[in-house]
Amino acid sequence: MSTQATVDASNGPSEFAGTKRPLSEVISATFPPFDHRAKVVAPFDDESKRDAEFARKLNSMLLELILDFHAWSAARPAHETDKAADSLEKEIKGLQKTEEEQGRSLLLAPSCTASAPGLVALTVCAPEKTRQRLHEFITRIKLALAALTGLTS
Numbered sequence: 001m002s003t004q005a006t007v008d009a010s011n012g013p014s015e016f017a018g019t020k021r022p023l024s025e026v027i028s029a030t031f032p033p034f035d036h037r038a039k040v041v042a043p044f045d046d047e048s049k050r051d052a053e054f055a056r057k058l059n060s061m062l063l064e065l066i067l068d069f070h071a072w073s074a075a076r077p078a079h080e081t082d083k084a085a086d087s088l089e090k091e092i093k094g095l096q097k098t099e100e101e102q103g104r105s106l107l108l109a110p111s112c113t114a115s116a117p118g119l120v121a122l123t124v125c126a127p128e129k130t131r132q133r134l135h136e137f138i139t140r141i142k143l144a145l146a147a148l149t150g151l152t153s
Contacts, residue, residue, distance in 0.1 A: 102130070
């Protein structure tokens with residue numbers, strides 16, 4: 001092979017398209033320097049900075065979420081306790097009303113409390129009144145049965 005051989009430049013740079021260049025000229029040609037900083041390093045650094053900024057924002061958002069969740073979970077039992085206390089108070093008031101209607105309440109009419117002052121007297125008075133009412137009821141039932149059957153007691 002001689003130094004005068006020619007190379008088809010159509011496979012080379014576009015400025016030489018369609019021309020035949022001697023091999024020695026192609027070998028001696030200088031190529032433009034590769035700017036690795038602009039082509040590789042700078043885009044990588046930019047991407048790294050974006051990743052770091054994203055991670056910082058994500059960590060901030062996660063911390064805020066964790067704090068919100070903690071506040072919610074700490075307040076939830078207090079709210080549920082208040083709600084349960086309200087419903088229990090309503091239920092207790094309903095039971096007290098029912099007991100008053102049946103004569104079994106410790107908070108009876110003044111006739112019971114006037115004769116026996118103090119809490120001990122109230123606890124004794126309530127069952128006695130109920131027992132008296134029950135005895136009267138049974139007596140009335142016996143009298144009604146006796147009247148129906150013609151028996152006298």
